[in-house]
Amino acid sequence: MRGLVADYYLGELVSFKGIAGGVENTNYFLTTTTGRYVVTLFEEFEFEEVPYFLNVVAHLKHKGFNVPAALIDIHGERLRVVKGRPTIIVDCFPGSELKQTDVDSCRLMGAALAKLHVAGEDFAEHRESHRGMEWWRETSKAIEHELEPEQATLLMSQVAEFDVFIAQHDYLPKTTIHGDLFYNNTLFENGQLSAIIDFYNACYSWTMYDFAIVVNDWCSDMATGELDMEKYRSLVNAYIHEREPSAEEIAAWPYMLRIAALRFWLSRLEAWHKAKHDPERLAQQHDPREFQRILEARVRYAPALME
Ligand SMILES: Nc1ncnc2c1ncn2[C@@H]1O[C@H](COP(=O)(O)OP(=O)(O)O)[C@@H](O)[C@H]1O
Ligand SMILES: N[C@@H](CCOP(=O)(O)O)C(=O)O
Numbered sequence: 001m002r003g004l005v006a007d008y009y010l011g012e013l014v015s016f017k018g019i020a021g022g023v024e025n026t027n028y029f030l031t032t033t034t035g036r037y038v039v040t041l042f043e044e045f046e047f048e049e050v051p052y053f054l055n056v057v058a059h060l061k062h063k064g065f066n067v068p069a070a071l072i073d074i075h076g077e078r079l080r081v082v083k084g085r086p087t088i089i090v091d092c093f094p095g096s097e098l099k100q101t102d103v104d105s106c107r108l109m110g111a112a113l114a115k116l117h118v119a120g121e122d123f124a125e126h127r128e129s130h131r132g133m134e135w136w137r138e139t140s141k142a143i144e145h146e147l148e149p150e151q152a153t154l155l156m157s158q159v160a161e162f163d164v165f166i167a168q169h170d171y172l173p174k175t176t177i178h179g180d181l182f183y184n185n186t187l188f189e190n191g192q193l194s195a196i197i198d199f200y201n202a203c204y205s206w207t208m209y210d211f212a213i214v215v216n217d218w219c220s221d222m223a224t225g226e227l228d229m230e231k232y233r234s235l236v237n238a239y240i241h242e243r244e245p246s247a248e249e250i251a252a253w254p255y256m257l258r259i260a261a262l263r264f265w266l267s268r269l270e271a272w273h274k275a276k277h278d279p280e281r282l283a284q285q286h287d288p289r290e291f292q293r294i295l296e297a298r299v300r301y302a303p304a305l306m307e
């Protein structure tokens with residue numbers, strides 16, 4: 001760490017500490033004589049895959065968002081290699097993770113998300129999601145046999161339905177989306193949204209899909225999967241105040257909520273599947289059943305949800 005810090009204009013190393021909580025990357029809080037920073041080692045991306053994400057964040061920072069842009073080292077580089085992994089250092093933002101969402105935080109997120117979507121429209125690099133159609137076809141097939149029969153039926157029927165839906169709806173508006181804007185990827189300070197972090201699922205995709213990812217995490221009762229309608233109204237109303245979805249986007253909304261639920265049910269199942277022989281890793285995984293319940297609730301709730 002001392003060697004890494006010496007390659008930046010960050011003064012002297014004071015201390016560093018691993019951050020627990022993330023499941024994809026290795027993160028450290030770093031304190032130097034000039035301030036606090038976060039060091040991220042990318043565990044799932046190779047070196048050449050990382051610049052896209054750094055460019056997305058730089059674009060949004062340029063547009064005034066509090067997002068963690070990579071610092072430049074003394075050689076003019078923002079991406080390094082540490083222990084064989086691509087590595088960056090970013091500013092550590094003030095604030096802390098919410099323990100849970102409420103009507104006010106949902107309102108702030110709804111407005112910020114709409115602005116983020118508008119700001120992402122003119123970002124020129126268009127990267128496909130690494131967790132899109134191909135991924136869910138392959139992953140669902142690979143883990144189908146590990147599931148209870150009714151889980152497998154739900155998973156495979158939803159994948160088949162979305163294949164058809166997606167082929168018919170490619171024309172829906174797209175932008176550069178965050179792709180994983182769960183409330184644990186935001187920081188709040190004094191009741192205000194102080195930063196949006198973890199852009200490593202960013203891609204060029206449907207705007208309403210990203211909106212649905214956010215609604216499913218921020219507005220669901222995790223015990224039942226049902227929407228908390230007060231949080232839901234707060235987030236949706238704040239969003240549409242900043243960016244009004246078209247009639248076609250509104251018609252697609254119930255499907256977007258389902259696709260977004262499937263995406264995270266499947267990624268949690270995949271992570272659980274990969275970790276199942278390693279009790280320590282297994283204990284760190286997010287619970288797939290939360291997103292199974294959300295998907296089941298969205299499937300039950302057939303009528304259009306957008307007000
Ligand atoms: N720039 C930052 N400023 C403050 N805290 C951060 C920053 N980046 C990460 N963190 C903290 O580290 C945790 C894990 O980071 P994250 O990027 O979400 O990693 P992972 O992708 O592994 O989940 C976050 O939930 C947050 O508490
Ligand atoms: N938000 C995802 C997990 C993404 O990984 P993380 O490393 O950001 O925690 C989920 O909740 O399934």
